[in-house]
Amino acid sequence: MRVTFYGVRGSFPVAHPKVTKVGGNTSCVAVRAPGAPTLVFDAGTGTRQLGRDLMAAEFGDGQGEGAFLFSHTHWDHIQGFMYFEPFFRAGNRFTVCARGSHDRRLRQVFAGQADRSYFSFGLDAFKAQVDWRAVQEDETFTIGPWKVSTVRLNHPGIAVGYRIELGGKSFIYMTDTAPYDDQLLSEGFHVRRPDEDPEIVAKIRAHGAALERFVVGADLLLYDTFFTQEQYAQNPHWGHSTPEEGIRLARQGGVGRFVFFHHHPEAWDDELEARVADTARRLGGRDLEVGLAREGESVEL
């Protein structure tokens, strides 16, 4: 499988001379394998360029098949959705998967962002066939030959992480999550401290253990490295993590390769490169490769 980064930024897209090497578009990652539907993780502003690339091949002929797998539906993960060209070519087929209670409500979430107050046209302008699939945390299902599993992440409103497997290789998309250390972020944006409630302590531990099991043996872990440790200490309730926590998880699970993702909008190229190099030197090694997601680059598994 080939994993390509189209948007690597978190929170807000950035256009600035100091982000040209890493890229300023928000979260969008495509995974392709011969003869399998194209998988798209999140639809931030990077999705526009992905759509253009896909139109050059079978999606331009109305013969493309793909699926969107959403971590959650915060702005930085959906802003490119209505700008995805293959939706406007008849014959293409897509399944849109996101955490939700049922398929119809999920469609309404996306119809909401295309409401007349916010956009020029609605979902009924799509010419491609689009099916909606509400997914739950801790679920396993298939999309063509792909095996897909989900896990609950620690984020305001809850996000999900995905693990996909094909031909003995595995990729994990895990973004928008705080560590499961001393807080549980959930629906309604509540932050609960464990010393207040032993039931919450047990839940945090259980979710943390589930995450550790989820990553075991993965070839590539793409992870939310939005914060430095100092920034995390200031805003733990934002629901983002650090390279140190991601690498702890990767090492515990024997992951082969760890990649920084969902970069802070104010993390400039030279700063990000220095952080990755420093982290690789301190915490990487021959058994764990440490890298940086840059827009336009791919990883072959």
Ligand SMILES: [Zn+2]
């Ligand atoms: Zn985000």
Ligand SMILES: [Zn+2]
């Ligand atoms: Zn978010």
